[in-house]
Amino acid sequence: MADPALPVPRRRRRGRPSGGATDARERILDAAVAEFEAHGYDAATIRSIAARADVDPALVHHYFGSKADLFTAVIDAPMQPARFLPEILDGDLDGAGERLVRFLLDLWEQPDFRRRGIAVMRAMMGSKRTANILVGFVSREILRRITTRLGGGDDARRRAGLVASQIVGLIVTRYVIELPPIAEATPDEVVAAVGPTLQRYLTGDLEG
Incomplete structure (x- = not known):
């Protein structure tokens, strides 16, 4: 028989972390x-x-x-668009294309981030379900923010879509399939080559 003077231990609900499981x-x-x-x-x-x-x-x-929620968390954890996009897009948009490319390269050159990012991109390319999840994430967290910064409307949405297409293409060619000319370029070379293109998508003449 249990000693009534001793506290009765509380049963931990299944699936909840113990005090030592903070990681x-x-x-x-x-x-x-x-x-x-x-x-x-x-x-x-x-x-x-x-x-x-x-x-x-x-x-x-x-x-x-x-699992879909977990995949979304895997995408969101390293990128945190709410943190970096305002830094890039607030204020004068001149130079925002270069700032965006440089920021992305700084992230993807970090081994831990690159490993997670490549896993996400490969999963996306291998499954329509994950492609839809990633499209939803990019639309909600990135395209919407760029579109709003550019004033909204069809032209802003078009520009934001072009920016996103350039970014995804750069990431896939440099880090996922490692296409030699792009993968072997230095970050400064990539910024110099791609930054002006993003800048034109953001603020330039799209018909020229």
Whole structure:
């Protein structure tokens, strides 16, 4: 019989982290990157991600909900458009194209970011479902912000779409398929070559 003087231990709800599991969320994100990279979005499962992170699958659901929500978190965690886009787009738009290219290269040249970004891009190219998730993310977090900064309307949406297409093309050719002329160029060379194109999309004559 239990001693009534002793406190009765509270049962921890299944899937909730213990006091020592403060790094569980990051472990899950890292495991998701590895699973998406190794197996693609469709073959990766919450169970396999949980096993790689050494957590209960219920903990993955606790932090992220569905696999689609987890994939969105994998995209959002390193990029955080709400943080970097205002720095690039606020104030005078002159030079914003170069600033945007340089910022993206600074991110993608970091090994940890590049690994996560490549996993996302490969998962996207291998699954229509992940492509739709990424399109939704880019539309909501990036295109909308650029469109708003350019004043809204059809012309602004067109310009934002062109900017996004250039950025995605640069990332794929330099970091995912590593096309030699682009992959071997220095960041300064890429900024000098691509920055003016983005600047024209943002503020220049699109008909010229």
